Amino acid sequence: MFPQLRPKGLLNHQNHEERLDTKWIECPGETGKMRAYLARPKVEERRPAVIVIHENRGLNPHIEDVTRRTALEGFLALAPDALSPVGGTPPDETKAVEMIYKLDMKSTISNFVAAVKYLKTHPMSTGKVGVVGFCWGGEMTNQVAVNSPDVSAAVPYYGRQPASEDVPKIKASLLLQYAGNDEGINKGIAAYEEALKKASIDYKLYMYEGAAHAFNNDMNAARYNKAAAELAWGRTIAFFKEKLKT
Numbered sequence: 001m002f003p004q005l006r007p008k009g010l011l012n013h014q015n016h017e018e019r020l021d022t023k024w025i026e027c028p029g030e031t032g033k034m035r036a037y038l039a040r041p042k043v044e045e046r047r048p049a050v051i052v053i054h055e056n057r058g059l060n061p062h063i064e065d066v067t068r069r070t071a072l073e074g075f076l077a078l079a080p081d082a083l084s085p086v087g088g089t090p091p092d093e094t095k096a097v098e099m100i101y102k103l104d105m106k107s108t109i110s111n112f113v114a115a116v117k118y119l120k121t122h123p124m125s126t127g128k129v130g131v132v133g134f135c136w137g138g139e140m141t142n143q144v145a146v147n148s149p150d151v152s153a154a155v156p157y158y159g160r161q162p163a164s165e166d167v168p169k170i171k172a173s174l175l176l177q178y179a180g181n182d183e184g185i186n187k188g189i190a191a192y193e194e195a196l197k198k199a200s201i202d203y204k205l206y207m208y209e210g211a212a213h214a215f216n217n218d219m220n221a222a223r224y225n226k227a228a229a230e231l232a233w234g235r236t237i238a239f240f241k242e243k244l245k246t
Contacts, residue, residue: 016068016072018042019041019042019072020039020040020041020042020068020071020072021039021040021041021042022037022038022039022068022071023037023038024036024037024038025037025038027078027080027114027115027118028114028118029080029084029085029110029111029114029115030107030110030111030113030114031084031085031107031110031111032084032085033084034080034081034084034111034114034115035059035080035081035084035088036059036078036079036080036081036115037059037063037064037067037078037079037081038067038076038077038078039067039068039070039071039077039078040071040075040076040077040124041071041072041074044124045124046123046124046125046126047074047075047076047124047125047126048074048075048076048125048126048128048129048130048240048244048245049075049076049077049078049119049120049122049125049126049128049129049130049244050070050075050076050077050078050129050130050131050132050240050244051078051079051080051112051115051116051119051129051130051131051132051133051144052066052067052070052077052078052079052132052133052137053079053080053082053112053131053132053133053134053137053138053140053141053144054079054081054082054089054133054134054136054137055134055135055136055137055214055217056096056097056100056101056135056136057089057093057096057097057100058081058082058083058089058090058093058096058099058100059079059080059081059082059083059088059089060089060093060096060219061219062217062218062219062220063079063134064079065219066079066132066134066216067079069233070132070237073237073240073241074241074245075130075240075244076119076122076124076125078115078118078119080111080112080115082100082103082108082111082112082140083096083099083100083103084111085103085107085111086099086102086103100136108140109140109143109144109147110147112131112140112143112144112148113144113147113148116129116131116144116148116150116151117148117150120150126244128152128243128244128245129150129151129152129244130151130152130153130154130155130172130240130243130244131144131145131151131153131154131155131172132154132155132156132157132236132240133155133156133157133159134157134158134159134214134216134217135157135158135159135213135214136159137156137157137159138156138157138158138159138160138177139156139159139160139161140159141154141155141156141157141159142154142156142159142160142161142162143162145162145170145171145172145174146162146166146167146169146170147169149171151171151172152172152173152243152244153172153173153174153175153239153240153243153244154170154172154173154174154175155174155175155176155177155236155239155240156174156176156177157177157216157232158177158178158179158182158185158213158214158215159185160185160188161188161189161191161192162192164191164192164194164195165195167192167195167196167198167199167201168195168198168199168201170196170199170201173201173202173203173239173243174196174201174202174203174204175203175204175206175235175236175239176189176192176203176204176205176206177206177208177232177235177236178205178206178207178208179207179208179211179212179213179214179215179225179228180207180208180209180210180211181210181211181212181213182212182213184213185213189205193205204239206232206235208225208228208231208232210225210228211225211228212225215228215229215232216228216229216232216233
């Protein structure tokens with residue numbers, strides 16, 4: 001049903017295979033089974049869980065790598081493939097982008113909400129679930145926070161904001177990460193912040209001046225900003241440890 005698996009990303013921690021248990025699974029979604037990449041420390045104990053939501057290029061080696069980085073920090077990490085309903089992420093990223101924008105938005109959000117429920121009840125999970133997403137996945141992260149009361153913490157990277165009238169539905173704490181050179185996304189920040197304050201939502205917002213959209217992607221040389229990526233990632237992990245491990 002799904003395309004042949006591609007090589008894993010280039011995780012800086014060369015010994016990750018000794019430290020992590022990684023595998024491809026199928027988890028339940030609103031529209032049917034979802035292909036997903038699961039990573040966790042090999043020591044078998046219950047851990048807080050984190051959903052990793054990919055960019056508009058689909059579930060590629062970079063996101064597999066981010067999922068392993070998350071697991072190495074002590075989390076049960078799961079990256080669902082949003083393109084599962086249409087056969088899974090193809091090797092051609094251009095085609096993946098075209099496919100992403102043909103997905104039904106409501107069903108796609110429901111599939112990610114189902115993934116949250118899956119992790120909440122997973123035998124290796126403590127029941128606390130966070131979400132992190134990038135670009136298109138940042139928008140999805142905001143939407144999952146709106147639509148899932150089971151999410152305790154959400155970290156959207158340069159993601160489009162939800163409608164202001166939906167913000168009061170958010171139960172999660174938020175860590176909002178934005179790039180300074182990202183006018184299209186950033187024009188929605190003011191209304192989002194106003195709605196968050198009005199609804200008394202727990203949130204923090206960081207702006208990385210000089211960085212461009214997709215600055216976290218170290219497999220995209222044109223966009224990657226090492227200083228911004230490392231600072232944002234450190235904040236992301238600290239946030240998840242604070243909100244999910246206490």
